[in-house]
Amino acid sequence: MAKTLFDKIWDKHVVQQIEDGPSVLYIDKHFIHEVTSPQAFAGIEKRGLTVFRPQQVVATADHNVPTLNQHLPIKDELSRIQVQQLIENCKKHHIELYGLGHPFQGIVHVIGPELGITQPGMTIVCGDSHTSTHGAFGSIAFGIGTSEVEMVFASQCLLQTKPRLMRITIDGELQPGVVSKDIILYIIAQITASGATGYFVEYAGSAIRALSMEARMTICNMSIEMGARGGMIAPDQTTFDYIKGRQFAPGAAQWDKKLAEWKELYSDADAVFDKEIHINAADIQPMITYGTNPGLGIAINGKIPVTDKIADEGERNNITKALAYMGLESGKALLGMPVQHVFIGSCTNSRIEDLRQVASLVKGRKKNPNVQVMIVPGSQQVARQVQAEGLDKVFREAGFEIRQAGCSACLGMNEDKIPAGEYCISTSNRNFEGRQGAGARTLLASPLTAAAAAITGVVTDVRELPAVS
Amino acid sequence: MKPLTSIHSRFVPLPIENVDTDQIIPARFLKATTREGFGKNLFRDWRYVDNDENQPKADFVLNQQQYTGEILVAGKNFGCGSSREHAAWALQDHGFKAVVSSFFADIFRNNALNNGVLPVKVSDAFLAQLFALGNEATLTIDVDAQTITIDATGAQEVFDINKYKKTCLLNGYDDIDYLISNKAQIEAFEAQLQS
Secondary structure, eight states: OOOOHHHHHHHHHEEEEOTTSOEEEEOSEEEEOTTTSHHHHHHHHHTTOOOSOGGGEEEEOOSSOOSSOTTSOOSSHHHHHHHHHHHHHHHHTTOEEEOTTOTTOBOHHHHHHHTTOOOTTOEEEESSGGGGGGGGGSOEEEEOOHHHHHHHHHHSEEEEOOOEEEEEEEESOOOTTOOHHHHHHHHHHHHOTTTTTTEEEEEESHHHHTSOHHHHHHHHHGGGGGTOSEEEOOOOHHHHHHHTTSTTSOOHHHHHHHHHHHTTOSOOTTOOOSEEEEEEGGGOOOEEEOSSSTTOEEETTSBOOOGGGOOOHHHHHHHHHHHHHHTOOTTOBOTTOBOSEEEEOTTTSOSHHHHHHHHHHHTTOOOOTTOEEEEOOSBHHHHHHHHHTTHHHHHHHHTOEEOOSSOGGGTTOSSOOOOTTOEEEESSSOOOTTTTSTTOEEEEBOHHHHHHHHHHSBOOOGGGSOOOO | OOOOOEEEEEEEEEOOSSOBHHHHSOGGGTTOSSSSSOGGGTTHHHHBGGGOTTSBOTTSGGGOTTOOSSEEEEOSSBTBSOOOTHHHHHHHHHTOOEEEESOBOHHHHHHHHTTTOEEEEOOHHHHHHHHHSOTTOEEEEETTTTEEEETTTOOEEEOOOOHHHHHHHHHTOOHHHHHHTTHHHHHHHHHHHHO
16 A cells, blocks of 8 residues: 555554554654753652663753853753753763763754764654654654653653644745745745644655755754644655764664665655645745744735734734734835844754855855844854854854854743844744743744845845845 | 543633743743642733733733633634643643643643643634633533533533543543553564564
8 A cells, every 4th residue: 555654654663553542652762851851750760760761862951051151050040950950860861961061962953963863764752842853854753742751761652643644745946045944934824833733744846855954954843833743854865965974874884774774765656645735936935924923924025914804803813913012013014124133043044054054145244233143053063063164254254143052042041032022033933922032023034034134134135135245 | 640530610711822832831931840830930921011920911811810710711723832841731730620722732732631631622613602601601521421511501512532541531540651561562562673
C-alpha cells in the first residue's frame, strides 16, 4: 500500500497500539532544556525511577540564559537556580549537557541539526513547541509538555494519537527578495493560526526542493504557528550533504547503510493525504505581520485589512483587539512606519545562512540612529562561524550589537526585552501580546526585511532599498 | 492524579479566540522548578495593570466576582502557541477542572489531560449558547457519559474523548504508570530495532 513519508516513520516506531486509544510511540532522540525539564526530573524521582535511556537524551541551556557575559554567574536568581538544576539533573541522570560555556551550547533547535544529532527517519521530541524544526530532515519531530518529557525519561516512549496528514506543495520560483520565512508567513496568513491544528504537515514541491537546509528548518519551525504538531520535508541530496561529516553524523563505516535507509524516506507517488494545499511560489511577496498571532500577516507592500469589511464576527473582534494592542489602524499600510528595535535571532532565523543574508545586505551601510539592533546567533558554533567569516566586523561597522547564543528576545525570559509600546521587527516566530516583553509590539519578518528596517529605521520593502553608493 | 468523574459548577466566560499559552502564563513566570503556585499568575497581563496585584483590571473576567466556578469557557483555538505545561498547571492551580471551547490546540489539550484538566470540545453553536447565558447559570459535565449539559435548559452535547484517556481520568491513572508497566515490550522493541 502506498505510504506517506510520515506513515513510513510512524509505523516503524509503534511499539503497541492501544485499542480505541493512542499508540505507544518509541522516541529516538529527546532534547531537553532548563525550563520544561525540572518538574519532569522531579516527577521520575518521586516515582523512584531513573532516566531509562540517558544516552538518547541531549541537554542544553538556552531559554533562560543571558546573552551577555555568559562566563559570569547568572545575575537573576531564579534563572540561575533553573540552569543550575539542569546541570545537577544531567549529572545525576548521566545525560550529556551542552551548557553555558560549552562549545556546542546554543538554541536546542539550532544545535541538534548542526551537530548532526538530528537525522532522517528519527522520532524526535523536546519540551518546546518549535521542535517541529527538526522535521526539515525528514524526521517526525514535535513539541511536548513536561508530563510527556517525564514519560520519555521513564520509558523512551510516548502515548500518541496518530494525527491527520496535510501536504502543502509549493511549486515555481521565488521572486527576488523573498526567502523561506516569507513562504511560511504566507502559508500561515493563508490558512490562519489554527488552520493546521490536528495535522502533521509535509512540505513538498519544486520551491521547497530548491531550499537549503537552513531555509527548510525555518519553514518546519513555524509549522506549530498554524496549529500543526509538526512539519516535515523528505530528505534529499541537500539533506545528506548537510549531515555528512558533522560531529554526530553516521561515520564512514555506517554511512552507506544509513544513506540507503534515508533514500527510502519519501511519500509514495499515490500516497493519500487528508488535506492538500497548492501554492505558487511566484505569488509570495516579502511578508510582515501586523497583529498578535502569526496568521495576521500581509505582503510588505500591502495594507492591514479593513475591520468593518470582515464578515465573521469572531475574526473581526480578533483583529480589532490585535490592532488596539499593536497601536495600528485598520486599512493602513505598514511601509514607512518607524520601528525602534530589530531583533535577529531565535530558533527560526539565527543560523549561519540567516546571518550571511543579513550581512550581505548591511555590508557598507550603517543602521538608522533611532533603531536598536540586536543579533543573537543561534549557537556558539554559529557565533564562531560569524567571526571566521568576518561577518561580525560587518555587523559592528553597521552599529549592530552582537550577543551570545540563546533564545533571548524571542520570548523575553532573560533581560533581553522590548519596552512596552515600542515596535520591534523580529525574525522570531511569535507576535503574541507581551511575547517580547510586557506591552511590546512585534512585527514578524524575514532576516532580509529585518535588516532593511535596521538600515532605514522604518518598515521597508527590501526590494526597494537603494544600492550602497 | 485525582480521579475526575463529573463537574457541576458555574463557569467563567472568556469569549476571546486564539488564547495562546503566553497569555495564560507569561514566559517570565516559567522560572519555577516545581509545579505549584502558578494560579496567581494565570492570565497575569490581562488581569493586572502594570503587573501590579493591587491594580486589577476591572474589565477582565477573573476580576469580576459575579463570575466564578470550576469551568472556563473560551473562544476557539484555546491554548495555541508554546508547549508550556505551566499553562495547564496555572489553570488547575486557579481551580479550573475543565475548559470548554469549540477548538483546542493539540499540545495544550494533551497537557491538560495529563493533569486531570478536562478539555471539552463543543460545537460553535453550543459555545454561542454558553456565552449567551447569565452568570448564575450552571453546567454539568459527565466524564463517563461524555456529556456537557446546561442545567437550566437541559441543552446537551456529547464530546469526544478516547476510551483510554477516559479510563485514565475516571480512575486517576496516568500515562507513565501505563508506559512503565510495558517496559518489557519496549525493551523487546529496542532489540528488534537494532537487529
